[in-house]
Amino acid sequence: MNRTRVVVIDDSTVIRGGFATVHPELEVVATYASVEDFEADPAPCDVVVLDLLLRGPQGTMVRTKQGRAAIRAIRAMDLPVCLYTDERRAIVLALCLRAGAQGVVHKSDSPHVTVRAVEDVRAGTVVVTQSLIGLTELLDRRGAPLDLSPRQRQVISARARGRHWSDVASTLFITEDTAREHYRAACAKLRDYLRHTSPGDIEHAVGLAPGDVLDEA
Known part of the structure; x- marks a missing residue:
């Protein structure tokens, strides 16, 4: 199987800039700071790696889709979602699966765990923490x-x-x-x-x- 093509949506410039370096087994085709940016100019991909908590542009009152609203928006584009998050409350993560996320991994997980999770999501497997x-x-x-x-x-x-x-x-x-x-x-x-x-x-x-x-x- 070819390398899994992923889009990373995260409001952290560090995560967006370093995800491909830390996970070279994955092909990062594009990164976005918000779901709205991705909706406006979506790059073709196999899996969307999504941060659960996204904030609008710093210093503004602009609201951005996050959480379950973000998951539903991406699923409406017929793309699988793997959450990449610091959130650990089981009930919150459970409701994210209910909203359509296919998998959940934590940012503290080792790179090989994240890679395996994303590849499993691409294959249609449910991935949980x-x-x-x-x-x-x-x-x-x-x-x-x-x-x-x-x-x-x-x-x-x-x-x-x-x-x-x-x-x-x-x-x-x-x-x-x-x-x-x-x-x-x-x-x-x-x-x-x-x-x-x-x-x-x-x-x-x-x-x-x-x-x-x-x-x-």
Whole structure:
């Protein structure tokens, strides 16, 4: 497979300037400071790498699309979105998946983790962070209709506790590739659940009062 072509949307000049250097396995075709700039002159790409929090031009009152509004705008262009963010609140990231993001990685992740995530998003795989793995387990324990198989439940439980793939595979007497397949299937079920569940119901499922952290952005 050819190198994945990515567009980076981030209001940090450091991120925009250094992303290609730090991730040479990816082909950065263009960078933008805002979703509006990308909408006005979109570069062809395989995946959009999007910062979750985008601010308007410094010193102005101009508002820019960010968060779920930014995700929905890019998805409307029929492009997959991989979030590249410092945000770690599982409920916030879950609502981003609900809005259409295909994957989430953190800016503190090692470059090879980010590259793998972007390539997986290009291939149509759902990519989640450690916090979302924990959310998957929590929702399952509270009776959310995720429809996880017993093996998927075992893999998610192990990964939620930070166990390495080799350890998971040996404990369950399966190969690492098989463990990853169960994991990917469980992540896909999480996304399907989120996309068909109201924000209020998701809040309730994780034990939050209505409106605690969610908004219409």
